[in-house]
Amino acid sequence: MSLSDTKLRAILGKPYTGKPELADRDGLSVRVTPTGTITWQYRFRFENKPGRLTLGRYPDLKIADARKAVPELRGSIANNIDPRVFWKQRNTYEGAVTVKECCEKFLQVRADGLKKGTIESYKSYFRAHLCDAFADRKVESITLGEWIDFFDKKAAVSRVTAGAILRHLKTVLNWAVRRQMISVVDVLQLRVTDVGSHSKVGSRVLTFNECGKIWRELDKRRATKTVVNVIKACLLSGARVSEILKSKRADFDLEAMVWTVPIEYSKTNIPIRRPISAALLEILQEQWSLYRSPWCFPAADLSKPANIAAVNKLVRHIKDNVGIPEWRIHDFRRTLSTRMSEAGVLPHVTEKMLGHLLGGVMAVYNKHDWLEEQAEAYEQWTSKIKLAALGDRSVVVLERRA
Structure with missing residues (x-):
């Protein structure tokens, strides 16, 4: 016998000791708790397996509306769509967002807390891989199988790139879940190794003679002087190429002979201080004499740094x-x-030369930069590089033996 509002209202919100499940028709029924909470459910078979779907609570979901949903759910089975997937999609479309909208909102809200370089990295991945991936599809309507097909195509070109795309995507979608823009989606279950691979950690260590060969080859090239000097400055300083490219004249204190990488260009979120070696100063003075720009290594129009x-x-x-x-x-x-x-240079000195944070308690309490020790190490390093650049075979080549 079909359910009625009269019967359900008599049960709602009152102590209940009857049957926990009351049938309506066409697979529709309600479950009733001992406290009188009434929940609509739909029983079905999909791919020859029994299933049960919760539709909502009575009276929020009225009898007439619950019955109207049944033909839709039966239709999903006829179209070989799991009613649970269909119901989730049906009830998340309104007000839901696309992948592109999630990406745009993420950048809009998080921009103030991110470095400029990080923002550009996100923008690049979003623009190249995600924003147009599923056009106007809502995030919750994209199945896990579709995401796997998407990443398989990316991995066919580069497994590392596929892994990086997934990391960016999960960052954005997890953020969107926490903001309640979307519900939890299946793609968040994927790991980088499911769709691609992590970036490989490098192990290559050059000899001094190899460094000298690179230097001499740079001198032979008819390339733009700025680009040649960027590579030489990286070799002489051990700095990140981004730190060299974004360096400005104002960052170099020639009185104290100290180069300070500002926070906005520091990967560690603190200023990085290095002594200016004589060899690096030669490169800087050449750049400053050639180009009138606030950037030490400017692009052709002098208004921005050279491009990586x-x-x-x-x-x-x-x-x-x-x-x-x-x-x-x-x-x-x-x-x-x-x-x-x-x-023989101590590890904390080389770490400061590289612009790394020190580990453990030292990272919290020790803010010393060891500039004098860095300067001595740079003198050793650059003198060997200069000798190697001249082709001097007497340069000491120390290589770690297995």
């Missing part, structure tokens, strides 16, 4: 001519740290 793409392009061009195993510009940092440690 131009630096990477030159590195690719000279690789074939130096005749040494595969290397990249970031290897200069590992090389400086390794070779200076071999020469």
Whole structure:
């Protein structure tokens, strides 16, 4: 016998000791708790397995509306769609957001707390991979299978890129869940190794003679002087290429001979202080004499810093001519740290040269920069690089033995 409002109102909110489930019709029924809470449910079979779907509570969901949902749910089964998936999508479309809208809102709200470089990284990934991936589809309507197909296509080009896209996506969608913009979605279950791979940690350490070959090859190139000097400055300082590119004249105190990387360009969120070596000063003075710009290594129009793409392009061009195993510009940092440690420079000094935070308690309480010790280490490092650049075979090459 079908349910009626009269019967349900007599039960609602009152102590109840009857049957926990009362049938209506066509698979529709209600479950009643001992306290008189009434919940609509729909029983069905999908792919030859029994299932049960909670539709909502009475009287928020009226009898007439619960019965109207039944043909839709039966239709989803006929179309080989799980009623649970159908019901979730049906009730999240209104007011829901797309992947693009999640990305845009994330940047809008979080921008003040992120570094400029981090924002640009997010924008780049969003623009290139996510914003147009599923057009106007609502986030909750995109199935896990569709996401897996999406990442498989990305992984076919680059597994590392596919993994990075997933990390960015999960950051945004987890944020959107916490903001209650969307409900929890299945793609958040995926791990980087399910769709791609993590970036590989480099292990390449150059010899001094290899550094000298690279320097000499740079001198042969008819490339823009700024781009050549960016690579040389990275080699001489061990700084991140982004720190070199974004450096300004005002960052260099020639009286104290200290270079300060401002917070906005520091990966550690604190200023990085390094002594200015004589070799680095030569590069800076050449740049300042050639270009009238607030940037030490400006682009052609002088109004902004040189582009990393131009630096990477030159590195690719000279690789074939130096005749040494595969290397990249970031290897200069590992090389400086390794070779200076071999020469007896203490680890906390090389960490400061690289612009790293110290570990453990030292990171909290010890704010010393060891500038004098850094300066001594830079003198050793740059003198060996200069000798190697001249092709001097007497330069000491210390290599870690297995």
